[in-house]
Amino acid sequence: MPGFTVDITGTTGMRTGEWADGEQFLILPDDRGSDDRPPARVRLVSPDDPGTPFGSFAGSPRRAAQVGLRTGEGDTADAGAHGGGVTVAEVEERTARRAGMPHPVLLLDGPDGERLCSVLPEEPGVPEPLRFRVEDGGGGELCRIVRRPSRIGRRAYWRIVFPDGRPALTGHRGTWIGWVGFALTFPVWLLFFAGSLLVAAVTMGGVSEMLVWGAPKRTTWRSRWAPPLVGNALDFRYLRCGYRWNPKLVDPRIAWAQASLHHFRKMHKD
Secondary structure, eight states: OOEEEEEEOSSTTOSSSOOOTTOEEEEEESOOTTOOSOSEEEEEEOTTSTTSTTGGGTTSHHHHTOTTSSTTHHHHHHHOSBTTBOOHHHHHHHHHHHTTOOOOEEEEEOTTSOEEEEEEESSTTOSSOSEEEEEETTSOEEEEEEEEOOBTTBOOEEEEEOTTOOOOEEEEESOHHHHHHHHHHHHHHHHHHHHHHHHHHHTTTSSOOOOOOOSOOOEEEEOTTOOTTTTEEEEEETTTTEEEEOTTTSOHHHHHHHHHHHHHHHHHTO
């Protein structure tokens, strides 16, 4: 199975966790060979951008309230009112206002600038939509992507639904083995974490390193009843921070679109 990573370009939008209009991701294959050009470039744009189907709302009051989506007001805020500095109050205000920023449209372009596909929230204007439509360069539907958050007793998942009726591909967060191991080792890790806090307190921060641990994050997209390994259409592994996909089971544009959405959520929401 070929592999790729989704890599952010620059640090725009990373200061307080919000996304920035024009922010870009790169799809970088594991085996790039002699070609330095990535097979796809992902651009985040506002749903109100004239280049998206929602661009007719560009003059709406909601658009005017989105601080920092474009240069201008965001630059003024960064400059601050006190000699180029930014006060804590200004940062808190900007963070609070940007918490309501709508989810961006993701535009995937090829090496020569051709539009590969677009990922459009089906709930435009909502910060965390649950449904997305993926269209090809001509506006035809490639698939729909559904996100479901975790609930008590149920894992969070992503689902790719095809318009031709093929079985959907569902990617649950964490494997059953991973979650069982997480539950069994939780008391041990909790003890180590408490010990790290105690050491940091006793040394007054002189030894501040803590153990990093969290819930399982591996996500494997597959159809229901698909056999293990050979039935995996798309696989994200947290430790290697990359994806592997099966060209026989999923179109590369769909794999890149889903990975970009997954990466965006890891970067700006989780």
